[in-house]
Amino acid sequence: MLVSLKEISKYVDISSLSPEEIASRLTFSGIEVEEIKKSADATNLVIGEVIDCKNHPDSDHLHVCKVDIGSDILDIVCGAPNVRKGLKVIVALPGAVLAGKTINKGVIRGCESNGMLCALNELGVDPKYLRKEQVEGIEELPNDAPIGNREVLSYLGLDDTILDLSLLANRSDCYALYNVAREIGALFNRKVSIPSYEEFHTYEEKDFTVSSETDACKSFYAKIVKGIEIKESPKWLKDVLQSEGIRSIDNIVDLGNYVMLLTGQPIHCYDLDKLPKKELIVKDNIVEDFTALDEKTYQIKEKDLCVTSDNKTMCLGGIMGGENSEISSTSKNIVIEVANFNFASIRKTSNRLGLSSDSSLRFSKGINKDQSEDVLNLFIHLLKDLSSFNDVSNVIKYDTFNHDKKVVDCSLTYINNRLGSKFNFDEVKEVLTLLNFEIEDIDHDNFKAVVPSYRIDIDGKADLSEEVIRYKGFDYISNELPVMETTVGSVSTLREKERNIESYFLNNGFNEVLTYTLINEKDNNMFNFINKNEGIVISNPLTEDHKFIRKNILTSLLRTIEYNINHKESDFKVFEISNVYSKGDKEEIHLSMGLVGNKHIQDGIISSSFSFYDLKGYLEGILSLFNIDNNRIKWNVIKNSNDEFHPNRSAEVILDGKVLAVLGDIHPLKRNEFSLKKEVCEILEMNLSLLFNTRSANNKFFEISKFPKVKRDYAFIVSEEYSYLSIKNEIKKASSLIKDVALFDIYKGENIKENHVSLALSITLEKIDSTLKEDEINTLDNKIKEILITKFKAELRG
Amino acid sequence: MDYALEFENLKTKCLEEINKASSLKELIDLKNKYLAKKGEISLMMNHIREVEDKKAFGEMYNACRKSVEEALDIKIKEEESRKLNEDLKKEKIDITLPGNNYQRGSVNPFFKVINEIEDIFVGMGYSVETGPEVDYDKYVFELLNIPRDHPARDMQDTLYIDSNLLLRSHTSSVQAHVMEKAKGKPIKVICPGKTYRRDDDDMTHSHQFAQVEGLVIDKNINLGNLKATLELFAKKMFSKDTKVRFRSSFFPFTEPSVEVDISCFNCKGKGCSLCKGSGWIEILGAGMVHPNVLKMSGYNPEIYSGFAFGIGIERVAMLKYGIDDIRRFYQNDLRFIKEFKKVKED
Incomplete structure (x- = not known):
């Protein structure tokens, strides 16, 4: 505004x-x-008259002018197409500063120029308020413009400050x-004088009626004025409108806008003679095509508020008038409308049609319903100076509003308690009175406040506390922490677990990233392994790039990896923890992580590329943070790796029968999609919600054996059809004395049969209550060998 | 036979040889040559049978043996020490070569700020809760005193899934969730989380951003309590002499509503480019919970009152670290992220 x-x-x-x-x-x-x-930014101006204007000898568009500025006659070169002899003009003298630019004496193609003839936009006026010819040429001042007047901005009405x-x-x-x-x-605390005018009419209108058939329009006031003259507005009115950012059209339209600016009440005027019937009725059940003043046609639907005459829409209520009843230069008799349209209806229609106006803006925020007659009176009063007219009707009205004043019950105690302030009654009363509330003191604590009708935002006593403090200033409130029952502050269990994982990764050298929740369709269709529910689509996306709420986060992480590879980062570890959503109120917390390129020791003295087993190690690290027993975890091959994961270097990790994570090498066919060249890219996505919500044993002390451990090593060749884990589990089952089975060598290749592998295991035995005896060890040793030979057809070595 | 002379000569000979020896091996050999069972000194003991004054002979023998032993010990220790030093010299490394890579990773400052804000409020006895990002109109708007078609909905351009479900445009939505769960009991909670608006991304706007919502409800909570709380927060977050200033504002769910400025921690209020010369920086919106909001969530506004505030995470991070463009948080340039190594600012 x-x-x-x-x-x-x-x-x-x-x-x-x-x-x-x-x-x-x-x-x-x-x-x-x-x-x-x-409103303008220019110095050193004077009004002049062009007393001679010749074409520049050396240019096809410049003119050489002699300009009378009263005290002198100046030679000025001017390029404007409309410069001519006899024209009154704005002259910027040498030394003038126009919107920051200084005007100097100069020689233009051999002709001396002692100043500049100006257009309004050159004085800093925003061109959007100017007509095309005003921007293309210099400003043409009226013939009575006083030559030699140096108060040019004041003369132009441009000596204003706008907030x-x-x-x-x-x-x-x-x-x-x-x-x-x-x-x-x-x-x-300054004197305010808002004028108010008596109702004025010259006749009682008998035939013309106004009404509303919808609750969304509860009042409709009108007056008819006959015999008016449509013409240009006077300068003062044009100046005000220009300052307020509204273009001048003609006296009636301008007056409507001016009254709206003053009162906040939008006004619409109809050409009485173009109305098919002597009525204006607001309806909300019209369906038709409607051509508005902007010459565009809009489809009116039910619930749109239409001001109709003989069932034809004359105006899209509160938004824009119709071409069919538009005021034109030949209009003589007009109907002035002062109506109140419901803000919600106006908002809906305005948003749906993408059509807004100064009027719809005000209606959609809500307007004062109690000033309709005053507004009409103001309009008629001002019209007297803008146009002659023959007749003015009485107020024709439809009004079902309750116009009782709004009264709020409040107390000084309430206000001070809410604010933490120590105001006394008189202070509060003074502030509210200055803000035009009428205060009725009940007992010097309780009071009634009558709300001024224009303050439609005031509803209750909390609002009054705000009025007091915004007026007095916030220095009047106390500065004390709340006194409450002492509580132990804490993050939620879920959040705490999230933060534990975060610090695990940070301590292991990962960088934590943050990617967008909203992604495009293509990314949304990739790497959907963990969350296979139906995804959510935004119905009003701003761009296709941010249309889908992701249900998994791996693709976003890969985009981050891509970005950094494109920026020449080669070896790095990244992770992200984020919520994901899918249809049916499903919310999950996911983790994604990526290992790219090589891991290094001492800069790059020793380097090796990341592998599946790095991913696996970090995953196991997380599981150990939550004390998840390995027995509950199953490692499966991904059944359908979708050409997204490497089919033979990826896995699905199952926790208690549910998919906890997928991990592995990115499929070679997908590398291009993320600008991957030669670098290894190992990726993982995990359902943290599953992990966070699963049961797991808390830490507890168990007896530690005082007796020495015994280690036995076994080396053997075995077919690759047996997984390492199956061998390890089988051995562990052999005896409770086996505390640990650890792999210390694995070899494939020369001297080993095809599809076979050489393994070396170190098995730790321990007894809690005594030293292991030689024969116990030997029995177990034989048992282990037997398992290896019979169950796994292993060939024991040395 | 003059054994005294004999011992003296033997000793002198031994000591000379020991003195001359230049390696550990020679010294061990000398030890064997003289002190072993069949060593020259040891063999002297055979002569004890021949002497009368066995005691005197014994003393001479012991004295000789002791001198040689001591001399050998000293020399061996010297030699061992010399050899160790020589060996250690060979093991010399360049201590300026790079260390092994055990660096902690860096964190996008977005998360750093969230964690820090959580820690500050946990220290003040708050609990930290979360709420859904995909939420119902009821929680995001209606229970916050923003009915359908209310002009206040213009303040936020919201991303909808359908007419009822949307991506929350502010974390204030968790207020209604928290009150629903607390069932009329006092509340002291903060809720950090991501929020979304139908906004074009540029240097200062992002369709995705995050807030920390704060909500305190009890009997006798007032606007002064809010100011003191936010001032304490600002002192912890920015610098210990930070001051807080309120300006009147409007949010449909608070009354009175305020914009909160903090004194510029960069120039201490003198005016600089960070605070655009004003000495103050706008940091968050807050206010006293609107009575309608309390009522709708089952709190009697005649008995209970409360305050609420919403802190912009990226805004705080941008101010604190002087970050120029909100898009950097979502771009994840590792060069950017690696600028935030230090675990906690002093």
């Missing part, structure tokens, strides 16, 4: 207040002033200059 301080000063005394002071006070009390701007208010949803009342004046008056 643009606020012209020149216009405001008509309604509130702001003498001796600087724009900065006003802006700062408004901002701190909840009406943010985003910018303070001058650009960024209004929050609660202060829609400040879309009215009157209310901004009231606010400034209250904040600075």
